[in-house]
Amino acid sequence: MNLAAILHLDSEPALIVGGGPVALRRAVTLKTAGLRVRVIAPDLLPELLALGFDCCQRAFEPADLAGMRIVVACTSSPVVNAEVTRLALALGALVNHAGEAGAGNLRFPAVLERGGVTVAISTGSELPMLAQALREKVALSLPEALPLPAWTAQRDAALSLGADARQAAMSDLRAEIRAAVGLGA
Ligand SMILES: C[C@@]1(CC(=O)O)c2cc3[nH]c(cc4nc(cc5[nH]c(cc(n2)[C@H]1CCC(=O)O)[C@@](C)(CC(=O)O)[C@@H]5CCC(=O)O)C(CC(=O)O)=C4CCC(=O)O)c(CCC(=O)O)c3CC(=O)O
Ligand SMILES: NC(=O)C1=CN([C@@H]2O[C@H](COP(=O)(O)OP(=O)(O)OC[C@H]3O[C@@H](n4cnc5c(N)ncnc54)[C@H](O)[C@@H]3O)[C@@H](O)[C@H]2O)C=CC1
Known part of the structure; x- marks a missing residue:
């Protein structure tokens, strides 16, 4: 079963175990989302160092998982990936197993x-x-551009009205939004 969600994890710590192309892709994704990303692997792609990630050039150790909110297991070893996933799940982290997504609790x-x-x-x-x-x-x-701030302001204004006027204003806004995204009434 799936829970689709948008997470706000600004400046929370994330650990990537592995240093290949998948590690790089996940590191960029997590950094772009504002997390503090540490990467641990004996072999690290030069881009991981060049992009300023906190890199440790060595094999994974269980103590590396302490305090991590998101953990990605993306080494070339299925045994290590399974171990990282098992330990990180037990610690309550969100875990992505890159080789076998169903083994973790987080998909990208x-x-x-x-x-x-x-x-x-x-x-x-x-x-x-x-x-x-x-x-x-x-x-x-x-649509190429959507006037989100204007619509949000319109909605906020509608919410401050009395019941009947609010309903009418909401209905106008709904119609405007549906038309803007190409839907009929
Ligand atoms: C299960 C999942 C991972 C998860 O969620 O755990 C998964 C699994 C696997 N991907 C593989 C290969 C590649 N994946 C990509 C790219 C992306 N893969 C992404 C998601 C997912 N990939 C999840 C399922 C998504 C779904 O179906 O809904 C995207 C969307 C998001 C992201 O990765 O961030 C991102 C595009 C981002 C973008 O375009 O923005 C590329 C590159 C490319 O196509 O450009 C390659 C080529 C190789 C390479 O370059 O690495 C392999 C084969 C392994 C092998 O080689 O054997 C496996 C494992 C397997 O099949 O077992
Ligand atoms: N989800 C996805 O999009 C994809 C998933 N995969 C999966 O992800 C895995 C990794 O893929 P690539 O990045 O291409 O791998 P790669 O083979 O290029 O790199 C593997 C990395 O694992 C590291 N590593 C090996 N043992 C380690 C240990 N004990 N501790 C820490 N790091 C260790 C190596 O140093 C290396 O940096 C693959 O084995 C495959 O299962 C592969 C391609 C795409």
Whole structure:
């Protein structure tokens, strides 16, 4: 079963175990989301160092998991990935097992961000190319720009009205938004 959610984890600590292309992709994703990212692996891609991640060039040790909110197991060793996942889940972290997503409790979707709106697509399986294709398709159907601040202000103003006027203002705003995204009444 899935819980789709948007997490705000600004400056919380995240650990990536592994130092290859998957580690780099996850490190960038987590850093972009504001987390403090540490990467641990005997072999680290030079980009991980160049981009300023907190890197430890050695094998994983269980003590590395202390205090981590998000943990990504993406080494080339299925045994190490399974061990990292097992220990990190036991500590209550959100855990992504890169080789076997169902073993962890966190999957990474294909993400589309436009003007404050986030669309995340997960296939629930190992089909990143489908998730990417669907993102492209959704992008084609999204308006280029959406006046979010104006609509938010309109909604706030409507909420301050009395019941009847509020209902009328909300209904006008709903119609305006539906028309702007290309839907009928
Ligand atoms: C289960 C999942 C991971 C999870 O959530 O745990 C998963 C699993 C696997 N991916 C593999 C391969 C690649 N994945 C990508 C890219 C992305 N993969 C992503 C998600 C997911 N990939 C999750 C399921 C998504 C879903 O279906 O909903 C995206 C959307 C998000 C992200 O990764 O952040 C991101 C696009 C981001 C973007 O475009 O923005 C590329 C590069 C590319 O296509 O450009 C390659 C080529 C190799 C490479 O370059 O690494 C392999 C094969 C392993 C092998 O080689 O054997 C496995 C494992 C397996 O199949 O077992
Ligand atoms: N989810 C996804 O998008 C994808 C997942 N995968 C999975 O992720 C794994 C990693 O993929 P790549 O980044 O291409 O791997 P890679 O083979 O390029 O790198 C593996 C990394 O693991 C590190 N490592 C090995 N033993 C370790 C240990 N004991 N402690 C810490 N680090 C250790 C190595 O030093 C290296 O940095 C693959 O084995 C595969 O299962 C692979 C491609 C895409």
